[in-house]
Amino acid sequence: MIEVRGRYETRELVCGAFLPKPLMSNGPQIHMQYFGKYPPEMTNNVQYYGFRAEYRFLTNFGIMSGVQQGEECTFVYNSSERISGLFHSPNFPGFYLENVVCNYYFYAGRDERVVVHFTYFDVEGIGACDHQTASDYVEFSNFMSTDRKYSKYCGKLQDFEMRSDGHFFRVTLHSNDRFVAIGFRALYTFEPIPTNNSNADLRGNASMQSYVSHAPSQQDFYNIIALILVAISFIKYNIYK
The missing domain is CATH 2.60.120.290 (Spermadhesin, CUB domain)
Incomplete structure (x- = not known):
């Protein structure tokens, strides 16, 4: 029996010839009651003599x-x-x-x-x-x-x-x-932590840096515009000539 809200309640009834699962109290106390018959009766050529158990006082909840x-x-x-x-x-x-x-x-x-x-x-x-x-x-x-x-x-x-x-x-x-x-x-x-996303980000950053490093600068744009203007002037000169 285990103490629940100040009173004892039956947690488990055990009989037969098998090992029950470990039983732990909710608090500092647990009551066990044994009801047996003497002398032991024979059932299917098996004698039931009672039980033997190990006990431990734990503070770590097992x-x-x-x-x-x-x-x-x-x-x-x-x-x-x-x-x-x-x-x-x-x-x-x-x-x-x-x-x-x-x-x-x-x-x-x-x-x-x-x-x-x-x-x-x-x-x-x-x-x-x-x-x-x-x-x-x-x-x-x-x-x-x-x-x-x-x-x-x-x-x-x-x-x-x-x-x-x-x-x-x-x-x-x-x-x-x-x-x-x-x-x-x-x-x-x-x-x-999987690094797939991080690698993808690194590859994306590397591609962006490569694009930026190879992209035309502002001076390059000015040079291109100047060449276009020169070409247009040359065409106009040939036409009027």
Whole structure:
């Protein structure tokens, strides 16, 4: 059982002979209750003896990558420290937490951009992934503030990729107190910004400079005009002669 708004609610019921996914509390406490029978009963020649579990007290929300900022669910990834890696939602591959906002900030180098490739995505939500549908969602932005370029993402999606417009990119998970899902796992990479456009600009500038350098000067125009006037005068002289 997990504490939600001052009371304990059942998060998950587990039975059978299998390993459940990791379970993480929303706060500093979690209650587990075991209901068993003794002596163990035989079912399909398998004896159910109970369970054995490992526990850990964490402050990083189960996120092992990046640099955590204080005690908040905020993690920073710098190109100067590592050019690629993995990041995921809290407690992945278990259920992420309720009522949590997790920020992932990516800082690329001067001539780099951020590429995020999601290899797993299952965030509780439907439709527009907004408050009206009581959806959890993931938000993307090229800024610290909201980026109108991107819509909110939720539901179960196939692999997809996001690219930043510049040197900074933000990924934020928003969850409410309704339902939760497994979350997401993604690979991040800081890649060089393509130079195709820059090369085209350079070629254009070079062509323009070549044209300007070979274009007739103002003195050349005066010389041409003078030659034309001389030719016209010569023609008129021959006619009148």
